Amino acid sequence: MSTTVIIPTPAKAPARPLLPRLLPYLLSLPALIVCIGILVPFFTAAWYSLQRYNLAMPLNREFVWFGQYLDMLTDPDFWATVRVSAVYAASTVGLELLLGLGIALLLRERTRFNNIVSVALLLPLMTAPAIASLMWKLMTNPNFGVLSWLVALFGVHDFRWASAPSSAMFTVVLVDIWVYTPFMMVLLLAGLRSLPQQPFEAARLDGVAGHFVFFRITLPMLAPYIVTATLFRMLDSMQQFDIVYAMTQGGPGDSLMLFQVRAYLDFFQYTNVGTSAALMIVLWALTYALSNVFIKQWLKLRERTHGAA
Amino acid sequence: MNRFKTQLAGGIAWIIAILNFFPIFWMLLASFKSEVEAVQTPPLFFFHPTLANYRDIFALQDYAGYAFNSIAISVLATLLMLLVAVPAAFAMAFYPGRYTRDILLWMLSTKMLPAVGVLVPIYLLSRDLGLLDTRTALVIIDFLSNLPIAVWMLFTFFRETPKDIIEASRIDGAGVGQTILYVLLPLVAPGIASTALLSIILCWNEAFWSLNLTAHNAAPLTAFIASFSAPQGLFWARLSAASVLAIAPILVFGWISQRQLVRGLTFGAVK
Amino acid sequence: MATVAIRGVRKFFGQLEVLHSVDVEIDDGEFVILVGPSGCGKTTLLRMIAGLEDVSHGEILIGGRRVNDIAPKARDVAMVFQNYALYPHMTVRQNMSFALRLARRNRAEINQRVERAAEILGLGQLLDRSPRQLSGGQRQRVAMGRALVRDPQVFLFDEPLSNLDAKLRVQMRAEIKELQQRLKTTTVYVTHDQIEAMTMADKIVIMRSGHVEQIGAPLDLYDYPVNQFVAGFLGSPAMNFLEGEIADGAVITADGSRWPLPTTSTGYPTGQKVVYGIRPEHLTLGEAGVPARVQVVEPTGSETQVLLQAGGTTLVAALRERLPAQPGAVLHVTVDATRAHLFDPASGERLSSIFPVSGHKK
Numbered sequence: 001m002s003t004t005v006i007i008p009t010p011a012k013a014p015a016r017p018l019l020p021r022l023l024p025y026l027l028s029l030p031a032l033i034v035c036i037g038i039l040v041p042f043f044t045a046a047w048y049s050l051q052r053y054n055l056a057m058p059l060n061r062e063f064v065w066f067g068q069y070l071d072m073l074t075d076p077d078f079w080a081t082v083r084v085s086a087v088y089a090a091s092t093v094g095l096e097l098l099l100g101l102g103i104a105l106l107l108r109e110r111t112r113f114n115n116i117v118s119v120a121l122l123l124p125l126m127t128a129p130a131i132a133s134l135m136w137k138l139m140t141n142p143n144f145g146v147l148s149w150l151v152a153l154f155g156v157h158d159f160r161w162a163s164a165p166s167s168a169m170f171t172v173v174l175v176d177i178w179v180y181t182p183f184m185m186v187l188l189l190a191g192l193r194s195l196p197q198q199p200f201e202a203a204r205l206d207g208v209a210g211h212f213v214f215f216r217i218t219l220p221m222l223a224p225y226i227v228t229a230t231l232f233r234m235l236d237s238m239q240q241f242d243i244v245y246a247m248t249q250g251g252p253g254d255s256l257m258l259f260q261v262r263a264y265l266d267f268f269q270y271t272n273v274g275t276s277a278a279l280m281i282v283l284w285a286l287t288y289a290l291s292n293v294f295i296k297q298w299l300k301l302r303e304r305t306h307g308a309a
Numbered sequence: 310m311n312r313f314k315t316q317l318a319g320g321i322a323w324i325i326a327i328l329n330f331f332p333i334f335w336m337l338l339a340s341f342k343s344e345v346e347a348v349q350t351p352p353l354f355f356f357h358p359t360l361a362n363y364r365d366i367f368a369l370q371d372y373a374g375y376a377f378n379s380i381a382i383s384v385l386a387t388l389l390m391l392l393v394a395v396p397a398a399f400a401m402a403f404y405p406g407r408y409t410r411d412i413l414l415w416m417l418s419t420k421m422l423p424a425v426g427v428l429v430p431i432y433l434l435s436r437d438l439g440l441l442d443t444r445t446a447l448v449i450i451d452f453l454s455n456l457p458i459a460v461w462m463l464f465t466f467f468r469e470t471p472k473d474i475i476e477a478s479r480i481d482g483a484g485v486g487q488t489i490l491y492v493l494l495p496l497v498a499p500g501i502a503s504t505a506l507l508s509i510i511l512c513w514n515e516a517f518w519s520l521n522l523t524a525h526n527a528a529p530l531t532a533f534i535a536s537f538s539a540p541q542g543l544f545w546a547r548l549s550a551a552s553v554l555a556i557a558p559i560l561v562f563g564w565i566s567q568r569q570l571v572r573g574l575t576f577g578a579v580k
Numbered sequence: 581m582a583t584v585a586i587r588g589v590r591k592f593f594g595q596l597e598v599l600h601s602v603d604v605e606i607d608d609g610e611f612v613i614l615v616g617p618s619g620c621g622k623t624t625l626l627r628m629i630a631g632l633e634d635v636s637h638g639e640i641l642i643g644g645r646r647v648n649d650i651a652p653k654a655r656d657v658a659m660v661f662q663n664y665a666l667y668p669h670m671t672v673r674q675n676m677s678f679a680l681r682l683a684r685r686n687r688a689e690i691n692q693r694v695e696r697a698a699e700i701l702g703l704g705q706l707l708d709r710s711p712r713q714l715s716g717g718q719r720q721r722v723a724m725g726r727a728l729v730r731d732p733q734v735f736l737f738d739e740p741l742s743n744l745d746a747k748l749r750v751q752m753r754a755e756i757k758e759l760q761q762r763l764k765t766t767t768v769y770v771t772h773d774q775i776e777a778m779t780m781a782d783k784i785v786i787m788r789s790g791h792v793e794q795i796g797a798p799l800d801l802y803d804y805p806v807n808q809f810v811a812g813f814l815g816s817p818a819m820n821f822l823e824g825e826i827a828d829g830a831v832i833t834a835d836g837s838r839w840p841l842p843t844t845s846t847g848y849p850t851g852q853k854v855v856y857g858i859r860p861e862h863l864t865l866g867e868a869g870v871p872a873r874v875q876v877v878e879p880t881g882s883e884t885q886v887l888l889q890a891g892g893t894t895l896v897a898a899l900r901e902r903l904p905a906q907p908g909a910v911l912h913v914t915v916d917a918t919r920a921h922l923f924d925p926a927s928g929e930r931l932s933s934i935f936p937v938s939g940h941k942k
Contacts, residue, residue: 024404031397031460032412038419038453041430048429103325106318113319117326119567123333126563126570128514128531131552135332138339138545144348146335178332183574190575239423242516260425273429280426287421295414473665476632481679481726482653491678495669 042284049278055271068278077254077262081279085258087169088244089237092176097230099177100184105218107185108192118189125182133246136175137162162248165255172247172256179243180236184229191225192218224301231294238287259283333556340550347546362550370536372554379529379558382444383512386451387505390459393452395501398463399493403475413464416457424454424517435522444527447519451512459504462573466500503573506566513559530555582643582733582766583608584629589638591624591790598624600790601638606783609764611757615777616787616813622770623738625787629768630659630736643733658727659736663743664719666711666726672698673707676725697728700759717748724756728763735760737769741776753779774814778802786810803919808928811857811921817885817896820863822856823925824891831856831922835892837870840917848922854931857921860885860898865905869914874905888913 049069052062072078103121107114124132139147140161151159162171199221203213219226241260244250250261257265259279266276339347341358366372401409431450432441440446470493478492516531523532537544537551563570584606591599599621606612614622627633629640631652639646647655658679666675673694680690698704701721711719720740727735737756741749757780760767771777777784778798786793786801786809794806798814805811811819824833826848831839839856841848865872865886872890879885879902886897886905890913897913905911922931 024400024406027396027400028412030393031416031456034393034453034456035416035419038422038457041427041434042419042422044430045426103322106322106325114322117322119564119571120326121329122563122567122570123560124329125574126510126514126560127333127556128516128559130514130516130531131534131556132332134534134548134552135336138549139332139335141348144350144352146352149351178329182329186571186574190571235421241425246516260423263423263425264428267425267429277426277429280423283423284421284426287423288418291418291421471663471665473661473663474667476630476652477659477661477665477726478667478678479632479652480630480657480659481730482682483678484653487682492667 045277046281048273048276049281051274053272053274053277055273064274068275069282072275072278072282077257078279080254081257081259081262084169084254084256085238088173088176088240088256088258089234091169091173092180092237092240093230093233095173095177096181096184096233097226099181100188100229101226103181103185104188104192107189110193118185121182121185123182124179125186127179129179129242130246132179133175133243136171136178137247140171163252165252168248168252168255172244175243175247176237176240180233184233187229187232188222188225191222195221224298227294227298227301231291231298234294235287235291238290239283333560336549337553339546340553342546344544344546347549362547363554365547366537366551366554370533370551372533375528375530375533376554376558378444378527379513379531379555382447382451382527382529383509385444385448386455386512387508389448389452390455390508391501391505394456394459394463394504398460398467399489401460401464402467402470403472413461417461420454420457428517428521432521441522442524442526442528446522447515447527447529450518450522451508451515454515455508455511459508462504462507463497463500466497466504469500470496499569499572502566503569506563506569507573510559510563510570583641584612584734584766584768585639585641585644586625586629587639587641589625589628589640590636591621591628591633592636598790599628599636602787602790602792604785604792604795606766606768609766611760611767611769611780611782612785613769613771613777613781613783614785614787615771615774616793618772619789620787621790622772622785622787626659626736626738626768626770629734630657631655656730656733657736658730658732658734659738660723660727660740662739664711664723666719666722668711671708671710672703672714672722672725675711675722676707676729679726679730693729693731694725697725700728701725716744717752720744720752724759728759731765733766735765735767735769737767737771739771740769741771742773749776756780775816778814784814786813805921806930808855808857808923808930811923811930815859817860817898819857819859819921820893820895821923822858822891822893822895824854824856826850826852826854833891833893837891839870839891839915840920842920842922843917848931852931853925855923855925855928857923858915859919860896862916862919863888863895863897864914864916865897865899865903865911866914867912869912872911872913874903874907874909874911876907877903877905879903 050063050065052060052064052068054060107118127135139145142148142158142160142163145161148159148161160167162168195218199217200213203217208216239260240258241264244256244258244261245264248256250257250265260283263276263279263283266272266279338354340362341360342353342356343359343361346353346356401413435441435446440449474492474496475488478488483491513529514531515529519529519532520535523529528536534548534551534555537548584604586602586604586606589599589602590597602621602625604612614625616622624633628635629642631647631650635648639648641647642655642657667678670678676694676697677690680693685693694707695704698707701724703718703721703725706714706718706722711722714722720743723740740756741752744752753776756769769776769780781798783795784798784801785795788809794801794810796804801810802814805814808821812821822831822833822839824831824839826832826841827850830841831854833839833856839858870890872888872895874886875889875894876887877884878887884899884901884903886899886903888895888897888911895913923929924931
């Protein structure tokens, strides 16, 4: 286009009328406004996090900049929360991934039986987490729970489940696994069933061993699905509230003080708006950073698996 | 060998399915026990079932009122969501601009805001607007929290629609409205149904906001359960019956529409 | 039925100019094929005629009416898409009648038209099936039926046969041509397959990188290509090209062999570098001429194609008779000098003019 090209300008204004050209923007505008609206309370919270603000002591309210964040760094309770949240997220997501993958492999063939089983496995996912927690409280009650009775049969007497600090994490992770493994399973099963068949057939013709097929063909091809499913679960798990609050309210002691639980108690028990908000901003930053890592990884994997074809 | 393997896999699948179903089953059993039987040890598997718990619940509490709130909130929030999300996803899928992808990712990232973090501002705002303990507040919040994911899901469903089918209908003489009505909607209806279904389930199971923003008038079934666990001490049999009543409608609903549910969960990404 | 005129049409996608001032005149009832390698702009041009793409500059007229700003539905054109674009939720009958129902024709007329089109295309038994129950060839017919019932001013085809297997493609080629001759509806057809273009078209428009290279009847283009691109694009196997220099009444290639100058012109300047073009069927093997070593013999039954090492390059010869020679044998090749072409090696433009070529751009 470096040569002198004379483009005859049409005498009339743009050919297409204004409305059709603006229509796409008009259609997406409400959704955009609403999403910006979601940010308003978030910014309010960020604003609170810079203030010493306790509802019980309204006169003490004061702008302290990043004071509360700095205080947090030296607060052992905060680090306990970080540790507990990390353990919770890592163990739930890790175990759910392994179990979900295992079950998906088991149900991989499209038989009638497998389809029925895979739908039955969806039931926990449709159960409200708050109510799922009640089911497990009923089963793990140290006095009359059916699971307590069961482990006693195997010689483990007086197992305290969620009411002992040593086993509370284990118990709550178990509930989380029951509720959310189906989500992993559904995504991975759908991924497995959508994989192209030729590499597997080629491997069979070449007589490749089963575990080799799994690690060198199945897993790499499934990787984008694994990353997506893990990302979704990870975000959810870091922000876990319903199950933990219903099961133990963060206790016993500090053993299950996840981010959201501590922030909730900060507000409702200690009416401390400022620290509660600061805690949430930290959680948001962690979530955001982590999801960025995942999305980058996902884009890379997708490029690799789709780019070659 | 191969036959044995298949049978083994089938067996394991059975065991997993049973383990998976057991917590629901156990609660269902407890709901037909007397209070004494429910906390008996060793646990009772065989007993004379009673409907007393259910009778008590209907006598003590206004189950219908809570159920009505759950239904009204889920359905209204979902309708509102569709009203806003469908046009947006339509525009983004069929008239993509330079920033469409970025806008979508940004919308999705608002899902990362922790609920507790926005609880205080929203609580104060609802109080100031006189919206505490109203269905309106919950409808708006459920709508807001499901909107980003709904736009994303609908976008992926819409994008799968072959573009040339839309063009064919334009050439066949359909206007924009007719194209949407006769061609696009029938094609994307399954995707919209999946999104709506997922939204209804999420709204139905939402507990955090229900517990914190409602007292009695607007309380849905998740809050109904709370009313049985807190003040009267723990009556496990009755609590179980209440829980069964709270989840039964959505489990039945989800079971009936399992295909849409699976498609929704996998975002239609699986082709 | 109508004429179609494309005048000075240009198309920009952002900064990228994909069509550079294209002019094509299409007569009433003519079957015109736009052909060229992928990315040449042929599909874009077709979509502009349909109204699916805006015209950046210039104008398009259908039946003498300027349609630049007219919506697709008001242009009275029907299009057959590459992937058929059938409405998956409608039966064959509903697919075919959709346009008529939108136009609010009465039911008797709709049924009559659909049934007639179904009869022409042999779809009678399939009217109540849904598209997913049909084979690829049947879907193709439904897509055509959908265009046919409209009885439009212009038919537009966008690579309609590219998803069919080879045998079906040949059959549909004949059917579409026969149908078009019967209906005499103006037709614009896009393909990248030069055989489709040669066999079906009244007039071929050859395009490359957004430019029209040449327009004309199939055999005119075949015999009198205006440049090396057109010469090489049409014909299978493709025309042979040899690089050489004009010296004492012949083209001398690098290995020293002599190729006779086209006899249709005289006065070639000695010393000029040229590309010598000769089609495979204008080569003869015999006792005299340029020595050629046989590399591969490919008998197709009706003719024999031979790959030869000659003139410092590999040539293809297409012979009517069968060749007893084995690979490695040395034969001699002669050319029909009346059918040879000379091209400028730099611009690719034709140098010899055997015949005054009409209707091309340059």
